[in-house]
Amino acid sequence: MTESGVGDDLVVFVHGVIDKGQSFARVADALAPDCRVLWYDRRGYGASINAPGAPVGVNGHIEDLIGILDGRRAVVVGHSFGGVIATGAALRVPDCVAALVIYETVMAWAPGWDDRTMRQVLWSDDPEDAGLRLMLGARYGVLSPAVRLRLRPQARAFIEEERSTRAASPPYDVAELRVPLVYGFSDTFPVVAMQEHLQAAVPDVELVTLPGGGHNAHRAAPEAFAGLVHRGLARREVRP
Numbered sequence: 001m002t003e004s005g006v007g008d009d010l011v012v013f014v015h016g017v018i019d020k021g022q023s024f025a026r027v028a029d030a031l032a033p034d035c036r037v038l039w040y041d042r043r044g045y046g047a048s049i050n051a052p053g054a055p056v057g058v059n060g061h062i063e064d065l066i067g068i069l070d071g072r073r074a075v076v077v078g079h080s081f082g083g084v085i086a087t088g089a090a091l092r093v094p095d096c097v098a099a100l101v102i103y104e105t106v107m108a109w110a111p112g113w114d115d116r117t118m119r120q121v122l123w124s125d126d127p128e129d130a131g132l133r134l135m136l137g138a139r140y141g142v143l144s145p146a147v148r149l150r151l152r153p154q155a156r157a158f159i160e161e162e163r164s165t166r167a168a169s170p171p172y173d174v175a176e177l178r179v180p181l182v183y184g185f186s187d188t189f190p191v192v193a194m195q196e197h198l199q200a201a202v203p204d205v206e207l208v209t210l211p212g213g214g215h216n217a218h219r220a221a222p223e224a225f226a227g228l229v230h231r232g233l234a235r236r237e238v239r240p
Helices: 021-031 058-069 081-092 116-122 127-142 145-164 192-201 222-235
Strands: 002-005 010-014 036-039 074-079 097-103 181-186 205-210
Touching: 002 021, 010 021, 010 058, 010 081, 010 222, 021 036, 021 074, 021 222, 058 074, 058 081, 058 145, 074 081, 074 222, 081 097, 081 145, 097 222, 116 127, 116 145, 127 145, 181 192, 181 222, 192 205, 205 222
Parallel strands: 010 036, 010 074, 074 097, 097 181, 181 205
Antiparallel strands: 002 036
16 A cells, blocks of 8 residues: 555545556656545555455455545545445445546446446456456557466456456445546547446536546546546535
């Protein structure tokens, strides 16, 4: 876990799959003069790849994030699957989440979401390899067999958490969210089904496009991503 910056406001970052907390470093640098920032490696990834119990499903990740918050109030920022976890924590401990910022997060149970591609991956003959192919895209083809083998544990974590959101019952109902939500997306992946679902279900939601950011905007366009976080800070619930 890494914490830096100054100020009264705390921002906590939750990374996506096949990633680690350090991927937010440049975003954190842009925010650090104005607030405190914190990131960590989720169980099954980075420094937590061999943490006890890893890999875990979405409920385990939500409990981990609640432990990271440790009763503190923060703007919680989730990238991709990290947004599924961040939203779950906001529903369980709303007093600890002043605002929620999620980027290109997909909730597999959202009405209208076409989940066929992911389901083919999750229940393929070799889901870990299929998951790497899906998430890495063209980069997969240039990786050596040794690197692919090294990535397998992270792929295993990815498969475990994604399968856990496709159980008989969804892990939560986003309509119960009562904290301000900023939902970001790129111009190349507008996630229309999620936009429509959040607009219909969530009382306080702002939709924001980051042109040219791509799915990994926190890496490719950290200043723009920091701007997205600032929107969350501006919308946060301020308490005496």
